Amino acid sequence: MAERAVLAIDEGTTNSKAILVSGHGDIIASGSAPVPIEHPKSGWVQQDAEAIWAATLQAIAECTNASPATDVVAIGISNQRESIMIWDRKTGAPCGPVITWQCRRTSADCDALKQQGHEPDVIARTGLPLDPLFPPTKVAWLLDHYGGERRDICVGTIDSWLIWKLSGGAVHATDRSNAARTQLFHLADLRWDASLCNLFGVESAMLPEVYDSGHVFGSTKNVGPLADGIPIASAIGDSHAALFGHGAFGQGDSKVTFGTGSSVMTTIPAFVVPPNGITTTIAWSLNGEPTYAYEGNILVSASxxxxxxxxxxxxxxxxxxxxxxxxxxxxxxxxxxxxxxxxxxxxxxxxxxxxxxxxxxxxxxxxxxxxxxxxxxxxxxxxxxxxxxxxxxxxxxxxxxxxxxxxxxxxxxxxxxxxxxxxCRNPEASALGAAYLAGLTTGFWPNLEAVAGLVSHDxxxxxxxxxxxxxxxxxxxxxxxxxxxxxx
Structure with a gap:
């Protein structure tokens, strides 16, 4: 009888990774592929959406080929956050590049909005300061340069793009953790904020539907290495996924994720406007209930x-x-x-x-x-x-x-x-967090206590x-x- 496992896709800045996680929480196979990065000007950082998808397929194929008898019961996604793109809803073709979280091309736009006095209200609604790290000014830039008449445009973070591609173009969706990083989502009201969309010139119809981090967004269709009909059962920002992957379910539990940049995150009991210098975010959302966190984003860390x-x-x-x-x-x-x-x-x-x-x-x-x-x-x-x-x-x-x-x-x-x-005994905490959420959503693991029992630390x-x-x-x-x- 084939071993049942959850497939987790961890879409990072420089690599796409895929792992298969058994019911005991063991990684039974893995695969990876590099993702190219472009620097067309000083301070500009971008990627090609189709190259990201190609790398994802390569990583999945390598992973599943390493364990061909495994029965994939669900798919989870963790992804680089704040990187943003637009694509044509009818054709599925990307419109312009993916502008990554590192890109500083909209610094002047953020400064102008600060000078106009918008930052306090933006922070009160989103927990995030006006900085080119965050996507809304990047979305405006993409729409100005590649949006055409702005008809049938999808705006999305990388999880949205992967959900779209995995579902054969049937689903345009995201989860609350990723929505919380767009600076267009009202963290207390848990909805796209009309006033922020107006401020940044983004039509709400372009934005994805927002669900829990553990949610069946759709199912696979025409994805080469995978059978049709596998539930896409979680999506979560990579830093948030790492916190979940640690089993950091206690109040005040924290984590530091080291990568190209670093994220420092600690859970808090409810949404509050953050102290100066850090941000408030949604760590994850389950059963309609968000878990909030403070976070600090460091731009250059291990790099x-x-x-x-x-x-x-x-x-x-x-x-x-x-x-x-x-x-x-x-x-x-x-x-x-x-x-x-x-x-x-x-x-x-x-x-x-x-x-x-x-x-x-x-x-x-x-x-x-x-x-x-x-x-x-x-x-x-x-x-x-x-x-x-x-x-x-x-x-x-x-x-x-x-x-x-x-x-x-x-x-x-x-x-x-x-x-x-x-x-963490296994450094792939982000991928494990996405896998745990997908397995929890589909009943592969029955509850949070069972998930916590899978985690091992040094x-x-x-x-x-x-x-x-x-x-x-x-x-x-x-x-x-x-x-x-x-x-x-």
Missing amino acids: ILPWTAQMLGLDGVDTLLDLAQTVSGTEGVSLVPAHVGLGSPHWNAEARGLICGLSFGTQPAHLARAAAESMALQVQDVYAIMAHDDDARAGRLFVDGGPSSNRFLMQILADFLDHAVTP SDIVPNMPSGVRDVSLSAWRNAIARTTIVG
């Missing part, structure tokens, strides 16, 4: 490591981290990876990267260590705001993403946060940095940030 390795003439990230461990500190050197601006909590689209504190005693190892520490220091900037807010009670802090498997990096994180961190990494050393490092970091925000 600083290969960049620094190249700058130092090293052969890769592993060599860089080995070099960083040969010194106990940076000797006053700070590296701020503001290569595409600063995200949370600074929100400065015009800031650019900075290395400071150099002396004749500075060695390559100090620069390597400064790059490694920059990942943790950016997280500390965000986590400090959350930890001191009454709506966020500190619970467990989970970590995931590729760098979470490196104990040296996670020790630095625990030290700067002064809080124990708990690595032992906690506890802080051991003296407070005086931490204070000196944090002071140097803040001075570096202050210099960076003047740039531009």
Whole structure:
């Protein structure tokens, strides 16, 4: 008898991944394919929607071919967030590029809206500041350049595009976690906001239907590697999926997802306007009930490591981290990876990267260590705001993403946060979260308690940095940030 499993698609910025998850929560097969990224101008970052779909099909095929006897009972989707596109509803053809979450082409548009005084109302409705990270100004740009007469246009995040393609063009839908990141969705009222659509020039008819994160959106049709009729049973933003994949169901549970950028997220009991510097979002939605969270989005995280390795003439990230461990500190050197601006909590689209504190005693190892520490220091900037807010009670802090498997990096994180961190035993937390939601929706797993029983973590990494050393490092970091925000 064929083994039954859930297929999870994890659509990231640089790779499409697919995994098959058994009823015991084990990953029994996986596949992946790269997704090209284009940089047509400085600060512009875009992708090709058809290339994303082709990579998704390739990843699914590789995964299912590795376990041909498996019976796929449901499909879950986790996806890169804030990346946005438009396509023709009749033909299904993309209209223009996918503008990714990293793209800064609408910085001036966001600044103009701020100067007009719109930001406080936007934050009150969406929990998000006016920043080119978020999609509405990108949608307006796409409509202006590729929308034509704006008839029969679909607007969607990448989950919407995948649902559309998986269903053979039958379904234009999204979930509340992704809708919450569009800056067009009213978080308290759980609906597309007419006043925001009007502000950004987006017709609500172009937007997808919004459902729970665990929901049967439709079923597969004419998807090469898959049989027809498989339920598409979850959709959730990748960072949210990671939180769910950790089993972070307790109030105040938090996680840090390390990738190209990083996301810091902690659950809160209800929607509130966020403290300055962070955002409020919907972590996931089940049975019509949203779980809210605070979040901080860091634009450049693990991607600083290969960049620094190249700058130092090293052969890769592993060599860089080995070099960083040969010194106990940076000797006053700070590296701020503001290569595409600063995200949370600074929100400065015009800031650019900075290395400071150099002396004749500075060695390559100090620069390597400064790059490694920059990942943790950016997280500390965000986590400090959350930890001191009454709506966020500190619970467990989970970590995931590729760098979470490196104990040296996670020790630095625990030290700067002064809080124990708990690595996920499997770094594919986002894909697992999407799989758990799909399985929960279709009855493959009966309840949240059963899902929580599937999750496994490594032992906690506890802080051991003296407070005086931490204070000196944090002071140097803040001075570096202050210099960076003047740039531009």
